[in-house]
Amino acid sequence: MASDQGAASPTQSIPSVFELAVALVLILLNGVFSLSELAVVSARRPRLQVLAEQRRAGARAALALAEEPGRFLSTVQIGITLIGVLAGAFSGAALGERLTALLGAWGVSSGLAEPLGYGVVIGVITYLSVVVGELVPKTVALQNPERIACLVAPAMTMVSRVAGPVVWLLDASTRAIFRLVGRGAEAPAGVTDEEIRAVVAEAETAGIIETHERAMIGGVLRLGDRSVRGVMTPRTDVAWLDLDDTDEAIRDTLLTTTHARLPVGQGGQDEILGVVQVRDLLPDLMRGRPLSLRAHIRQVPVVPDRLSALDALSVLRRAPVPFALVHDEYGHFDGVITPADILDAIAGAFRADTDDPDPEAVRREDGSWLLAGSMPVDEMADQLRVPLPARREYETVAGLVIDALRRLPRTGEAVEIGGWRFEVVDMDGRRVDKVLAQAPAQTED
Template sequence: MLELAIAVALIALNGVFALSELAVVSARKSRLRSMAEARRSGAAAALTLAEEPGRFLSTVQIGITLIGILSGVVSGAALGDRLADILTEAGLTRSLADTLGYGLVIAVITYLSVIVGELVPKHLALRDPEGVACLVAPGMRLVSRAAMPAVWLLDASTRAVFRLIGQETESASAVTQEEIRALVAEAETAGVIETGERKMIAGVLRLGDRAVRGVMTPRTEVHWIDLGRDEAEIRALLLDSPHSVLPVIDGNPDDVVGVVQVRRLIGPLASGAPLDLRQHVHAAPVVPDTIDALEALERLQAAPVPMALVHDEYGHFDGVVTPADILDAIAGAFHSEAAEPEAVQRADGSWLIAGWMPVDEMADQLGLRLEASRAYETAAGLIIHALQRIPETGETCEIAGWRFEVVDLDGRRVDKILATRLAEEAV
């Protein structure tokens, strides 16, 4: 039964190569680097193989090909003949015994090769690709060195073919935000992270793609103090203001001279002493409306006051951005800051959406895919962009399988939008 033992051993060895191939290819390099830094045995070798996929895959292919050839020789020439002899002794004709013998051996060997030599090892590799890669990498590296000439020839030939078709052997794909979001969603489903954590991670990922216009408090909603008012009016505004920092203008809203921190004025206001507001004005960073929210956050971190003034390319004052605006973009609006929710799902499945809702958050909520480069930041901006004009109450537009209806206007501002999925409406 030596031939049978050899055939089983070859199938098991094929399984080792299949296991190694999928484990190293599926292993995340970031985890392998962390394991190598932690001095995990075999991690450095696994990382080396993962960073040279051409050489590694050539090694695996050489091993699997040789095993396939040897398995065919052993099963056909040895096991097939033995089984044919047994069937002949059982009374079958020699031709029929040869046919059945070779057929049965090939069927059994093929079955075992698929199950033991491929499927089971690959399932094991997918369970813990990094751990399995660390386990098999030292052996695979030795095989690669032993078969160096053949490995070099196959790797060079593969690269030559790729060059002929104008392609590169190295993968051009990098980790995308979609892949990160999918991974985070999978972690949420598995209970590794909470739903709130997943939402905040999504908010952080959006910061780099969102212009500062999308997180700032727009000029129409900014409360400011005009130096041209008399002292009594200024005192009343400071005492009634719910904000801790206020912009200060000098007559013209586009002439913002700085900001005041209300808490530092509590003493003069309480004592009734004369108030010279100019002495309490602090310079605030001025940022263009073209930078992204992450860069605005960096400016705020370096600023002496927790507020930045946003201006457009013509020098007009557009609004202000504060750390609270950045937190709002990450964690969502607080009830004390938002008089109404951004989006409410109704019983029929439609959504009542506030016009000021950030359009990327709305897209995540509805499952929309927006263009990467866009000139609008809110749900209202999406409607105006689609219609190419300021809409009237009751106007509708269809975008990516949804019908958006303007249900309320506040002057010229789109205040409320009703979003209905077209497929549901058709049903």
């Protein structure tokens, strides 16, 4: 009897190797489907479009799969499900039976050999399926999703065509369920500002872009959300010429100004007639001849203060003189906007263009921030991570404090906004000049 058992053992080992090979092949196929799924889903469509235009092999197929995620996911799910059924029905059962017989041959009781044999086989197959069939392929797919998507797309397209009726049924069923619950099956397209900022922050951390580049990208994103009121030079800071002034006073203004263009009014800022370019007046100014100020006035466009900053930039591009007057809804003069104001919003103010040499935001040793009242509130919110309402009527830190208090503040008054304490530390007449911002932890200390 012992010799019979010894003769049967090598015979049983031959099909066991075959069945083990089948199990490994099924696990590897599962890995291919997992790799394909994550690669195509994670691949960036603009990058796939660029690869398709470069005639990269498989790029157009990958782009087609990405544009029809329902059909593609149905194809992947069919493959994974079919592989799982085959692995459980064929490899698991066959290998479990072989291992049970082997344990019985080693003297293990039949009551223990069967659960132990099937349990070991199921455990090993499950482990290999998770590691080799899921984790490793998906990790590889995340490392270079576009390249891998191009590699696997032709094969996945072929599988989708072969299993066309089943794929259509699954995709149609999914869409029907989404319609029943009142939602679309397609994911919302587009990228939010927050996602772009997160990508830029990650690129800065990785050393791909510099800190100043990140700041400028943030400025461009903020510019798209600002109105003219948020980037203009307010009327209180506008240097201008008055036709009613004496020739000597006009000469003094022209000699001391740092601006290339100046608005011209008569009797007050609400009667602005146009602008003059200082260079046009230089010949008369240098030779001591009378200034023909009115003859050099040029007409410039007038824009409403609620116009978007990007639309105002388009107006400046088309204008014969890159200069625009800003009026409110009642027709009152509010300020001016120039290309320098747009550049200021993107890259920050140049020291030569401002009367205040101090930066708009200074972080102190205790972690608090000393802010200029004129600092754009969206820049402050990005710097301090202070939440702001989507719709607001103010554009500066001073406006934020005034809106919270609902009146003009006094020196020393404070208000809690978004978890921060904003204290007015300096007033310049009726203008909020400096504000101290403290986080809650700093306030408690």
